[in-house]
Amino acid sequence: MGKEDEVGDLVNLPQKRYYRQRAHSNPIADHCIDYPQTPDDMDWDKYYPNKGEKSVEFADIGCGYGGLLITLAPMFPESLMIGMEIRVKVSDYVMDRIAALRIQNPDVYKNVACLRTNAMKYLPNYFKKGQLKKMFFLYPDPHFKKAKHKWRIINKTLLAEYAYVLREDGIVYTVTDVKDLHEWMVLHFEEHPLFVRITDEELKSDPVVDKLFSSSEEGQKVTRNNGDKFLAVFRRIRDPSV
Amino acid sequence: MALLKQYDGCLYVAVGDQILIHNYSGSCAPVKSVKLPEIIIPENLSVGQTEVLKREDKQIISLSVNKEYILATTQNKQVVLFDAKLQVIKNFVLNRAASKVRLGSNNDILIADKTGDAFVCEFNKDTPALVLGHLSMLLDILIEDKYIITCDRDEKIRVSHYPNCYNILSYCLGHKEFVTNIEIFNGLLVSASGDGTVRFWDYKSGRQIGIVNCNDFIKDKNVIEQFCLKMDQDNVEVRALPITDMQVHGNYVAVSLLGLNYIQIYSAVWSEDSLDVKHLQNVNFDSQLVNFSLRDRLIILTSDKLLCYECKGDKYEFQSDLNQFYDDNKELITKSSKDDFSVYYKRKFDNVQEYLERKKLRLEGGLNK
Numbered sequence: 001m002g003k004e005d006e007v008g009d010l011v012n013l014p015q016k017r018y019y020r021q022r023a024h025s026n027p028i029a030d031h032c033i034d035y036p037q038t039p040d041d042m043d044w045d046k047y048y049p050n051k052g053e054k055s056v057e058f059a060d061i062g063c064g065y066g067g068l069l070i071t072l073a074p075m076f077p078e079s080l081m082i083g084m085e086i087r088v089k090v091s092d093y094v095m096d097r098i099a100a101l102r103i104q105n106p107d108v109y110k111n112v113a114c115l116r117t118n119a120m121k122y123l124p125n126y127f128k129k130g131q132l133k134k135m136f137f138l139y140p141d142p143h144f145k146k147a148k149h150k151w152r153i154i155n156k157t158l159l160a161e162y163a164y165v166l167r168e169d170g171i172v173y174t175v176t177d178v179k180d181l182h183e184w185m186v187l188h189f190e191e192h193p194l195f196v197r198i199t200d201e202e203l204k205s206d207p208v209v210d211k212l213f214s215s216s217e218e219g220q221k222v223t224r225n226n227g228d229k230f231l232a233v234f235r236r237i238r239d240p241s242v
Numbered sequence: 243m244a245l246l247k248q249y250d251g252c253l254y255v256a257v258g259d260q261i262l263i264h265n266y267s268g269s270c271a272p273v274k275s276v277k278l279p280e281i282i283i284p285e286n287l288s289v290g291q292t293e294v295l296k297r298e299d300k301q302i303i304s305l306s307v308n309k310e311y312i313l314a315t316t317q318n319k320q321v322v323l324f325d326a327k328l329q330v331i332k333n334f335v336l337n338r339a340a341s342k343v344r345l346g347s348n349n350d351i352l353i354a355d356k357t358g359d360a361f362v363c364e365f366n367k368d369t370p371a372l373v374l375g376h377l378s379m380l381l382d383i384l385i386e387d388k389y390i391i392t393c394d395r396d397e398k399i400r401v402s403h404y405p406n407c408y409n410i411l412s413y414c415l416g417h418k419e420f421v422t423n424i425e426i427f428n429g430l431l432v433s434a435s436g437d438g439t440v441r442f443w444d445y446k447s448g449r450q451i452g453i454v455n456c457n458d459f460i461k462d463k464n465v466i467e468q469f470c471l472k473m474d475q476d477n478v479e480v481r482a483l484p485i486t487d488m489q490v491h492g493n494y495v496a497v498s499l500l501g502l503n504y505i506q507i508y509s510a511v512w513s514e515d516s517l518d519v520k521h522l523q524n525v526n527f528d529s530q531l532v533n534f535s536l537r538d539r540l541i542i543l544t545s546d547k548l549l550c551y552e553c554k555g556d557k558y559e560f561q562s563d564l565n566q567f568y569d570d571n572k573e574l575i576t577k578s579s580k581d582d583f584s585v586y587y588k589r590k591f592d593n594v595q596e597y598l599e600r601k602k603l604r605l606e607g608g609l610n611k
């Protein structure tokens with residue numbers, strides 16, 4: 001081991017090689033996950049050193065190695081953000097990464113955190129109705145086979161749950177390199193009465209959009225491989241039928 | 243397992259693919275029975291799927307009865323609606339097996355399925371439409387006013403608008419195990435769970451108004467302990483004896499718990515923002531419970547008897563054995579299989595602990611070198 005390692009992994013950024021894990025986990029199986037019974041039972045102070053009265057407003061769903069959160073942290077210093085990741089080692093990597101970054105830059109990363117959970121099952125356990133302003137779905141697992149379409153993190157019936165935790169005017173960002181998945185996501189969001197697609201014109205003024213393509217690790221991988229990147233962004237609207 | 247329902251002085255018993263109807267309140271107690279019609283195999287199925295449908299058990303697993311109709315669904319995914327004259331009104335096959343069907347107020351058919359999807363087949367339509375979905379097996383479903391309420395194996399109760407079901411109004415969260423039953427109770431929602439509690443909710447806000455731990459009214463605490471031990475061997479962490487069924491009638495809530503030879507009866511009064519719940523009695527019997535049905539009469543089917551209790555004052559008092567009916571149909575009633583409740587529990591496989599221990603070793607190793 002080199003000299004730097006001896007200082008401990010908390011000050012140095014964690015090394016990814018210790019945290020690699022098989023890519024796909026089954027989101028429907030019973031994982032052993034610690035989740036709060038209700039949002040009121042959630043102790044967010046544990047995650048954010050300066051939480052105060054603020055509540056979490058951004059959620060990166062399936063955050064992977066956390067690149068997006070790290071990029072957004074200094075852009076929105078007043079907003080609390082959470083990365084939600086189901087894989088044990090990968091979420092642990094993000095936690096260690098944030099802990100190390102906080103030591104290196106004491107003023108910057110206090111507003112980001114990561115937790116291990118199944119975001120397809122437990123969002124209402126963490127967030128109250130209308131709590132979130134932004135949700136991110138970057139490069140979600142494509143689950144190509146038809147039989148596994150119900151594993152897709154965007155699907156017809158799950159959108160109701162995302163609409164529930166998002167406030168009106170809240171925004172969902174999706175990016176994928178898989179054309180078929182892009183079309184699938186657009187189809188389901190457009191069919192859902194509580195979402196409308198945001199036009200490219202409107203997106204130009206949103207500073208987040210630029211960061212979506214290659215701040216995350218998966219995005220960087222797609223860039224290296226010269227893959228396509230399909231963006232689709234949606235706004236949560238009021239129920240047109242009430 | 244034989245299912246019981248009562249409506250208007252009649253007892254409905256579903257066994258296998260038959261429904262027996264016993265008019266117990268009439269003087270001469272005539273019994274009618276009806277068999278489910280042949281399953282109509284959907285055209286788009288493969289030969290293999292058709293075989294499976296034909297081979298699977300035809301046993302009725304959920305029954306719902308109202309003034310005009312009788313609704314039943316079977317293990318092999320058939321749904322049948324009869325009218326009061328026992329004419330078949332609807333007969334269709336679901337894509338996936340249901341765990342519960344219920345007649346809605348307009349005689350709409352509500353279906354909660356085992357993959358977590360909820361369907362409504364409006365009375366004047368032929369096929370059910372997907373209205374919402376959980377990512378966990380649904381165990382019950384109801385429609386009240388402008389809301390559709392569903393509960394699942396993941397402790398959740400979801401309240402969605404109806405018919406705009408894509409819009410979730412609230413969640414009623416707090417149960418610590420699967421939610422077996424939900425009912426509307428004097429304007430509140432009441433739910434029963436594998437965690438051994440009954441909870442009362444203001445379902446529009448998701449606020450819990452009251453809770454009863456039914457395990458507190460188990461006389462012999464050994465039973466709870468033994469069940470927990472047994473489940474522990476199966477790698478499931480359990481802290482309570484689960485509620486297997488809950489029914490409501492007027493101000494009464496009746497509850498059965500796994501393996502107990504009695505039904506617990508509670509009264510609950512909800513007025514001026516305060517809920518008063520009392521344990522009234524345990525209705526005892528001396529053989530194993532199969533199922534029960536609570537109305538003005540409490541009818542209990544055990545492994546060797548059919549018992550009838552009547553509500554007098556604040557007490558269900560023994561009235562009679564329904565011996566004649568039981569004996570006449572004994573062979574049928576006693577032959578069906580038992581439900582396995584343990585499937586609703588989640589097995590723990592803790593991959594986190596193991597990972598963290600290995601990580602600790604790695605870090606310590608790094609420091610020691």
Ligand SMILES: C[S@@+](CC[C@H](N)C(=O)[O-])C[C@H]1O[C@@H](n2cnc3c(N)ncnc32)[C@H](O)[C@@H]1O
Nearest residue numbers: 027062063064085086118119120138216217218
């Ligand atoms: C292809 S990766 C993309 C990661 C990251 N968003 C990025 O752009 O680098 C998809 C991630 O979603 C996670 N995931 C899949 N299903 C999930 C679920 N139900 N809850 C939380 N995370 C999930 C996977 O473990 C995986 O890390």
